[in-house]
Amino acid sequence: MAKKNPKPTGKSGLSTSVWIAISAGLIFLGIAGGVLGWVLTRGESGPSVIKPPDFAYASAAPKRAPEAYQFAIDNPDTLAQIPCYCGCGQEAGHKSNLDCFIKSRQSDDIVFDKHAAG
Numbered sequence: 001m002a003k004k005n006p007k008p009t010g011k012s013g014l015s016t017s018v019w020i021a022i023s024a025g026l027i028f029l030g031i032a033g034g035v036l037g038w039v040l041t042r043g044e045s046g047p048s049v050i051k052p053p054d055f056a057y058a059s060a061a062p063k064r065a066p067e068a069y070q071f072a073i074d075n076p077d078t079l080a081q082i083p084c085y086c087g088c089g090q091e092a093g094h095k096s097n098l099d100c101f102i103k104s105r106q107s108d109d110i111v112f113d114k115h116a117a118g
Contacts, residue, residue, distance in 0.1 A: 053112040061117040068116060072101035088115055 052069035055061065062068075072079055079098035088094050092115065103111040 050108055050110060053114075053117075055112075055114055056117050058117065065117045069101055069112070072098060072116075073110065076102065076105065 050073050052066045052073065056065040056069045076098055079101065080096045082097040084094040084097050084100060086100070088100060092099070094100060094115075099113065100116040101113055103113045105111070
């Protein structure tokens with residue numbers, strides 16, 4: 001009867017599958033740490049963080065209007081790629097969903113549109 005070959009091991013005596021598991025765990029922790037760091041610091045650009053306009057917090061505005069305006073502030077390129085879906089483009093001349101939130105923007109100087117606040 002032939003002898004079975006033992007699992008390959010490194011110099012430390014640990015099997016290759018254990019080293020793969022340890023490496024995968026370290027890679028996962030590194031990625032998770034990077035994502036967590038990004039989530040905790042996103043939208044913070046120093047002392048001049050731009051906030052949603054006051055009318056987004058009005059009682060007549062939708063409950064999540066401030067969150068939507070903050071998304072528009074932080075992600076204008078994304079909203080510029082989304083067509084206006086409420087039909088205001090025909091009446092108000094909006095070319096994209098971004099126009100429902102922001103009339104004009106020059107760096108940190110933003111003129112907001114009230115359209116998205118109801």
